[in-house]
Amino acid sequence: MDQAQAHQWLAIAVEEARAGLAEGGIPIGAALYGADGTLLGRGHNRRVQDDDPSMHAETAAFRAAGRQRSYRGTTMVTTLSPCWYCSGLVRQFGIGRVVVGEATTFHGGHDWLAEHGVDIVLVDDPACVRLMRDFIENNPALWNEDIGD
């Protein structure tokens, strides 16, 4: 996929991350796109808001998309490298591509996904890095809870 498309889709995930931050949550956002480029679902991490540690950004976007006949050709866009749980979701449902905003503040399962044939587009977006750096600096305990440290 071209970089302009990746940035355009990532912008939606960043909007979600900022919405989560404004709610007092962890600023990670995601969006699921169909093979034809249709936005199927979007969401953000709601660990704090819902008191639910399983409501990750990718999970929220996936659930918002509802049932899909097939996930072939779909793209999961996320502001941060996906954790093992969300990487598992990508493989479980056969999502073909993952656009990763950044993998500097957290290195999740995207290498493993690539090894298993998932197309990984690492944008390395400075705005995504800044968002997470600021959050981690201001909320170290909450961040450590989220990543299970």
Ligand SMILES: [Zn+2]
């Ligand atoms: Zn996750």
